[in-house]
Amino acid sequence: MASILKAQKANAIKATHTGDRKGKKKADDMIELDDSDSGEEMQEIEAVPATKSRKNKQRVLLLSSRGVTHRMRHLMNDLEVLLPHVKKDSKLDSKSQLHLLPELADLNNCNNTLYFEARRHEDLYLWAAKMPNGPSIKMHVQNVHTMDELKMTGNCLKGSRGLLSFDKNFDETEWGKLTKELFTHIFGVPPTARKAKPFVDHILTFSIVDQKIWFRNFQMIEKDPLAPNGPPQMTLVEIGPRFVLTPIRIFEGAFGGATVYSNPEFVTPAAVRTAIRREQGKKYNVRKDAEQASSIRKEKRRRAENELAVSKMFA
Numbered sequence: 001m002a003s004i005l006k007a008q009k010a011n012a013i014k015a016t017h018t019g020d021r022k023g024k025k026k027a028d029d030m031i032e033l034d035d036s037d038s039g040e041e042m043q044e045i046e047a048v049p050a051t052k053s054r055k056n057k058q059r060v061l062l063l064s065s066r067g068v069t070h071r072m073r074h075l076m077n078d079l080e081v082l083l084p085h086v087k088k089d090s091k092l093d094s095k096s097q098l099h100l101l102p103e104l105a106d107l108n109n110c111n112n113t114l115y116f117e118a119r120r121h122e123d124l125y126l127w128a129a130k131m132p133n134g135p136s137i138k139m140h141v142q143n144v145h146t147m148d149e150l151k152m153t154g155n156c157l158k159g160s161r162g163l164l165s166f167d168k169n170f171d172e173t174e175w176g177k178l179t180k181e182l183f184t185h186i187f188g189v190p191p192t193a194r195k196a197k198p199f200v201d202h203i204l205t206f207s208i209v210d211q212k213i214w215f216r217n218f219q220m221i222e223k224d225p226l227a228p229n230g231p232p233q234m235t236l237v238e239i240g241p242r243f244v245l246t247p248i249r250i251f252e253g254a255f256g257g258a259t260v261y262s263n264p265e266f267v268t269p270a271a272v273r274t275a276i277r278r279e280q281g282k283k284y285n286v287r288k289d290a291e292q293a294s295s296i297r298k299e300k301r302r303r304a305e306n307e308l309a310v311s312k313m314f315a
Contacts (some may be wrong), residue, residue: 058190061101061110063089074146076116078241080157082204082217083187084159084195086114098127098255105131112186113254116141123269126245127255128182134253135260137179138212138263140238145242154237156202161189162217163200169208175250175261176208202239211265213245 062080064072068091080086087108092115093098105113115127122143129136156162164187170176187204189196200220207214218236250261305311 059110060112064116085193129254138248139245143244145239150240153238159197160199162202165205167207
């Protein structure tokens with residue numbers, strides 16, 4: 001009988017840990033009725049831990065602005081294939097009203113956002129934000145190569161989860177640590193995703209070189225095809241896509257707020273194009289200045305006409 005009472009008291013105390021009011025009242029009544037237990041037994045019952053399962057519920061909203069090119073659309077399709085927890089939405093009409101994105105993420109039940117913003121001259125910017133209160137990172141996308149362009153031999157299962165590999169340079173700077181944490185939430189596929197398969201067969205690598213983030217995707221092959229009968233080996237084959245991200249600013253909020261980090265080495269593409277045009281115009285100006293200086297020298301070397309010149313004698 002004592003063992004049955006102990007089991008009932010243990011179950012009642014467990015109910016108090018989970019927040020059940022009836023269980024709490026029942027436990028108090030049982031403790032008042034039974035005073036024959038020793039202090040050690042009560043300590044054993046109270047030491048029952050409360051088990052709470054913590055689930056990884058990361059969902060990413062993927063969308064772009066109007067004016068994206070075909071290469072940008074193919075890049076978005078590749079990211080949608082690699083990330084099965086992505087929810088793709090239609091294009092955003094306005095480029096200036098970024099405050100609408102948190103509302104769209106809330107309507108789609110997403111707590112992360114990847115927003116591709118297209119500008120003139122095929123300039124592409126990527127916003128990565130944590131909803132609803134930030135932070136958010138604005139990056140310039142360069143050197144885009146999609147899977148269709150690369151045509152590599154590697155292949156991975158559609159919907160499989162990928163491992164994330166970050167360079168050690170991410171831990172050396174504050175903005176690198178923040179970017180690593182944000183990319184972990186966005187590119188890390190949760191095991192409970194609806195479209196995710198229970199396989200891990202590729203690696204998403206992020207490396208910092210020249211203050212830029214280089215993205216690569218590799219397939220994991222467990223056995224070397226040249227030695228099929230040997231010991232198990234692990235090889236990596238690149239799949240794609242490829243792109244390079246240059247961080248511009250890190251904001252405290254979602255798509256706005258106070259500036260946490262600003263890249264002092266970033267030069268806008270418009271400034272680069274202006275410098276190129278200025279250099280081309282400088283060549284024209286140098287050529288015209290050289291022609292003018294040559295004509296001046298010719299005028300200085302010209303001799304004065306003599307009185308016995310042919311033009312004067314036979315005028």
